[in-house]
Amino acid sequence: MQMRCTAKAAAFGIFVSLSLTVSATASETVRNTYDAKGRLTNVDGSNSGSGSRVYSFDKADNRTRMQNTGAGATVLNGDAENPAVSNYAYNPSAPDLVFYGGAGIAQNGGAWGFPAPWSGNQVFFIQASGNTAGYVEMKAVRLTVGQRYQFAFASAQRPGFPANNMKIYIDGNLVWDAPPDTADRFTPHPTQSFIASKDTATIRFAATPTSYDSSSAVDAVSVQPLN
């Protein structure tokens, strides 16, 4: 835990701001800032998508407003790290994710034999066999309407199996239609850019149905605003 105090002389008095930095989770630090009266005025998250909350008060010290500022767009659970699975799991119960058919989460070093994850310790897998195919859906949130965005992801083939043509849809619109590049490593890719028409978007990574067993792995799904 880190504590930092600063004091500044102002024209009509002296105010003190106090910042407390605490580890909220293993991957995020949250900094709370208090004013001279001990009121919470700011909450800042370290993750790019966390943004800040700013609290305002009236003269009677009543909290009058909470404003979210600087909260960036993000893909919820887009790194396939939650929940942690043992080896692999088809259709796991996972926060903010929807799985269908032959799809799930695979652990690094597990039976699927995928190369090391692009990020973290787990990846998504989507599998086709018997002319059916699985998919995984995830949500992008905090999009700004009218802003142009681009999704990015990393993909890999399953070693020892034929490549599967992977399709990516954003709110039902096809933005990617190609197999992963290789089976020996993950390769990062951007998708086509798009202009947000609402503040959320659904991203689907789908295998293409095949009569034989073919699979792809996906990791590190992210969204970035473009200028």
Ligand SMILES: [Ca+2]
């Ligand atoms: Ca991952």
